[in-house]
Amino acid sequence: MPLSPDQQAEIEELRSQPQQTLRAVSPGMEAHLYHARPVLDHGFVRVVDYMGDDAAITQAARVSYGRGTKSVSNDEGLIRYLMRHWHSTPFEMCEIKLHVKLPVFVARQWIRHRTANVNEYSARYSILDREFYIPEADALAAQSTVNNQGRGAALTGEEAERVLRYLRDDAMRAYDHYEEMISTEGQDGLARELARMNLPANIYTQWYWKVDLHNLLHFLRLRADSHAQYEIRVYADAICEMVKDWVPFAYRAFEDYRMGGATLSAAGLECVRRMLKGEEVTQENSGMSKGEWREFQGLIG
Amino acid sequence: MPLSPDQQAEIEELRSQPQQTLRAVSPGMEAHLYHARPVLDHGFVRVVDYMGDDAAITQAARVSYGRGTKSVSNDEGLIRYLMRHWHSTPFEMCEIKLHVKLPVFVARQWIRHRTANVNEYSARYSILDREFYIPEADALAAQSTVNNQGRGAALTGEEAERVLRYLRDDAMRAYDHYEEMISTEGQDGLARELARMNLPANIYTQWYWKVDLHNLLHFLRLRADSHAQYEIRVYADAICEMVKDWVPFAYRAFEDYRMGGATLSAAGLECVRRMLKGEEVTQENSGMSKGEWREFQGLIG
Amino acid sequence: MPLSPDQQAEIEELRSQPQQTLRAVSPGMEAHLYHARPVLDHGFVRVVDYMGDDAAITQAARVSYGRGTKSVSNDEGLIRYLMRHWHSTPFEMCEIKLHVKLPVFVARQWIRHRTANVNEYSARYSILDREFYIPEADALAAQSTVNNQGRGAALTGEEAERVLRYLRDDAMRAYDHYEEMISTEGQDGLARELARMNLPANIYTQWYWKVDLHNLLHFLRLRADSHAQYEIRVYADAICEMVKDWVPFAYRAFEDYRMGGATLSAAGLECVRRMLKGEEVTQENSGMSKGEWREFQGLIG
Amino acid sequence: MPLSPDQQAEIEELRSQPQQTLRAVSPGMEAHLYHARPVLDHGFVRVVDYMGDDAAITQAARVSYGRGTKSVSNDEGLIRYLMRHWHSTPFEMCEIKLHVKLPVFVARQWIRHRTANVNEYSARYSILDREFYIPEADALAAQSTVNNQGRGAALTGEEAERVLRYLRDDAMRAYDHYEEMISTEGQDGLARELARMNLPANIYTQWYWKVDLHNLLHFLRLRADSHAQYEIRVYADAICEMVKDWVPFAYRAFEDYRMGGATLSAAGLECVRRMLKGEEVTQENSGMSKGEWREFQGLIG
Structure with missing residues (x-):
């Protein structure tokens, strides 16, 4: 379960206190605020904050004073034109801040996208929880025989069982030893910044991740793609659902010109x-x- | 006058339509929204949108689930600690979007700060207005005799008058010729992307500029400083007034540890x-x- | 003439002093070093320094110890694979540093590419030269009637003459006044940081610009394109000639998969x-x- | 041992083949090329390539044609002035490319410095080696009692022994299982992209890391500092030794104005x-x- 009852209660209290603002408001996105969307066995994605909406894109493109054109169809037409012709700066005028809980090996892939702001839970400062990603049966795949960095069919039978046993047992043992090493009962206790190195890469971490819409779409194009590793793709898919409700025109253009499109040499x-x-x-x-x-x-x- | 009656009316209509949101709201900043703050003779700065507040800084620092600590004094203490120890990532979790009207030579200095998003009015696509920066008498300064890139006392008498006459007349003539060259009455009309090159650097342009709080404070430290050129400093000063109301704890820490502080070798x-x-x-x-x-x-x- | 005899002599002296290095050397690029390639009427591009070659791309892709594979054909195959599949990080492992002299309105477009390092000649600190871009007859184009930010056929006859006269006369007058305003003979002399604002956007500036190969290719794709303004395209074209000799495999892949390719929705x-x-x-x-x-x-x- | 005999031989062959270049050459840095400097028990740092030297900094600051001033003392004075007054762009004109082998938990700290280019060894594509960081006795420290993210005195006696045993045994067992899981003998073999998640954070990875001098000095100021975790500080210290020989003037100014200096509020x-x-x-x-x-x-x- 990704959220504890306390966390859930705290978040729900916040949901019940809407405030007034003069800023651009995206109704579709407001509905996502304070809802943690579960991903994998212990992870989640939740929108903490956002800036802008579809109209903010056209407003910036026109360097205009007000909220863009009166006509909605014009706004969509302009957004499609901008997307088609790779005019990226207007899309940078929208921003999103996510709170993500994810396995460390996924975090290591994710962080390669550098044009974003990140605050990660510090294992030098704090103690990590006993939560590890253990794949579902259908995600427990064999190495692909055609793609060096892909996976094939799901493992079955004894092989699958042994893999799951290793993953579970090694994680539990590593965490037992982690706890034992940092314990200060009857001993000094190892520094947390050292003890953490005993923990495997399927342990969960969490961070705040803030990014503009242009760079987010670039991330989604790569990570919601069928070639991306399944464990990061499910996060990208969850974010796609949010973006679709946040900036529907921009998202539809993204599907038509990026996700569904192709580059010919x-x-x-x-x-x-x-x-x-x-x-x-x-x-x-x-x-x-x-x-x-x-x-x-x-x-x- | 920075804004036309039409623009003013459009902005004021938007001011009268507050909406509900579940996001963090900064009351101090809401009061700035849709108010264009005049700078220099034709320029302005206005906040178009913002993300986050003081609590958003500590929330990210703690990668916490709720709104930070219960106690406000703790929030300020943590923000001061973060500022003092150069922990910059929590400050990156706030974002601001400004609409700025400014002379081109100021824009050229400003753009050197690269970690920001920009949408500038396109003089390839559109026709620039006849608006030029002409300094006030007390800003019409002599070259500094001690600082190669500074200015000294104000010019006076005939010298001051001649300078003002040159600046005004050359700008007006350049603009007359700009209009004449692009005119399509009785001629083809020069391409706008070429005609613009006849215009001097004191013509006004405008842009949307979006930046996170950490990078904004860095910009302000350099540009609200006494060594900065007066014409960019007045923009930085105007933005300081907004930041002070937006994130009062962070701004006070910035004053104590950055603006008012000093580095010793x-x-x-x-x-x-x-x-x-x-x-x-x-x-x-x-x-x-x-x-x-x-x-x-x-x-x- | 882009370079004075003194500058030419200084550069040529440096050309005559090769040194030994253990770094990767690109013979094709060495031939470009210290040659300023003329662009427009007073501008130029010259390579000041470079890092890496084709083999450096594959070496980084493999995180290998040595200089990459023995077989050249394998190197090219890997580079084409990386380009085709948008694996950009290995291309970031090559870097180039250019010294460019260019009109201010071109510099303003160029600087929008933010992922680069720039040192520009300071008109606060130094005095600009009397050099302005005046288009050749065939570049003196009318506004396009189909494309709001493009140009059509060349102007002719009286219209062309009048435009050229305006551009030349306004530039000369502005520069005369610039010199007069900053002169300290019999007067205080206006601060250079103010006087420069009288100068039109076709005056030349210069800068050092350093960028990695991935971001350079992105720049070239946009600016060597037929939709780019002619005055920046000629710079991009000149740089293409250098890149072709620097990293021939990467450049050929770039031509096949980027410049000559297309995106389908x-x-x-x-x-x-x-x-x-x-x-x-x-x-x-x-x-x-x-x-x-x-x-x-x-x-x- | 960080390098295998084969790797050593490959590197040494390259060392024996100096080539001629017209670029700026730093004799101090040439001496470092192709020498892997050992760090921790299995790690290293080695310079793969570099661009620029002290003179390149002043050359860019002056946007000059040649190699900077004739007088070396003038170059140093200008570099010190630039450092003292936080003029960072000239330092961005130097670039370095390092090949680093480091434990994963160190890599995770390191990557938080985003303004750099990185190519990491892919554990989706390739098989990781059986190499884990096990601290020396004097680095096996207790949690600090005064600093939540620091360490105190070294552990001793039985406690130290138990920690070392856990670290070693858990790493070995995790690696045994990793090998077993990916093995294709008599089974399908788990996908490498999944199997890697069983490996603890003290396993070694390696990458190519390329960064400009300004951002490198920022990294060194934070990571060669006494508050940095020991395991990243030793890498920073090793890089300091290289930078000192590469750009001696800049490094001395860095020591005086950054490392040895202090900020007063x-x-x-x-x-x-x-x-x-x-x-x-x-x-x-x-x-x-x-x-x-x-x-x-x-x-x-």
């Missing part, structure tokens, strides 16, 4: 043109390597 | 220690160069 | 698939707006 | 002034909290 573009003229194009006369040709065929279906 | 620190022991310290036995000694003496009064 | 991709199956697709049944359809048709030729 | 500055006038100042009349006063007294010795 110069060679790929040339092949499409030749094929549309009725020419027979094969890998041999395509100007592409075998790998590229395979990817190209996957693309044009 | 290893040699300066050693000299202070020797002087406090009653030793006679001179430039010769201080280990400092003449320039450093002069700055040091200015510091310790 | 979800709707565009779907249309291509339908068309390849022999279906008749029109704007009406394409799911695209008229603007998108026009762009799509331009793409697939 | 407004209240602290006022107290120093009063004390120098002979006034008796106590915590009560200082305007400081007890914590601040204690830090202040530590400072003025």
